[in-house]
Amino acid sequence: MGEHEPIRTIDLAQWRSHERPGQVAADVDASLREAGFLLVRGHGVDPDLRAEVRGAAREFFALPTPVKERYSVRIGGRGWLPPGVEANGNVEGEPTPPDLKESFAVGADTPVGDPEIDDVWFPANVWPAEVPALGDAVREYAAHMRRMSDELLALCASVLGLPATTFDLLTRNPTWTFNINRYPPLTEVGEPAPGQFRIGAHTDFGTVTVLDREPGAGGLQVHTDERGWRDAPYDPDALTVNIGDLLAHWTGLRWRSGRHRVLPPQSGAPAEELVSLVWFYELDHDALVTPLGPPVGTRDDLEPVVSAPFLRERLDAISVS
Incomplete structure (x- = not known):
């Protein structure tokens, strides 16, 4: 009998319709315990919209570097993150070479009225005038991602025997980031340095990450204790979902924050050349996350954390000085 695939596929439409709820819950629980990843069908995101966002992003990335530099920002900003500003592998404690990618980042643009908070978590989005289609496509896509993320959090709560509304009071004005990542070809970046990846090994920081990716030779890999590093399964009709450190902490580490990397070219x-659409969903900046103890969680010694400082520490770790 062959080894089983730790990353299960679930159908959100089945959960909405209460079809096979026990099996859906069992698959979610097992997959998030073993890998921290799921493939999700029935998400309701039109593939034409996904293609529209990716096509507009490719137009932006094809602009001359001096033009893109008008929109250049550091991690946490809104705009173009050039190659060399991010090293995700650093979050694991060892210095790594910069990631072989460039990104365009947008985020929650719903300020609370406090400049110290708004400047960090709710800065205004910047839309490149050279690619007018990008803004409309991304705004529509972000609305779908917000809906889907709230649905995923409701599903997660239900799987653990809690009310589906558990996260409602923690996501009234959530922080989120949407990164469109371009992974350039080998012909452009040259031979990678030792230990250099398109994205180095790391876990995400927030609650759920929703990824629309293109498969490739230098694509996504997921780490599990049983199998080590393996190529992530791919389904063109599914979105790839993984949970981050904040949600894993909330479950008392019952579920693992999915450790992953993107191979070098x-x-x-x-x-x-690959382009990935990566939606990072968090909570309200001031949300207090109190870990679930046994028998739901596996630990009873984890302290409550506040979302913003929890995330800030990790974002600072991956920034290249």
């Missing part, structure tokens, strides 16, 4: 596919 491969010599066997030197012209491969």
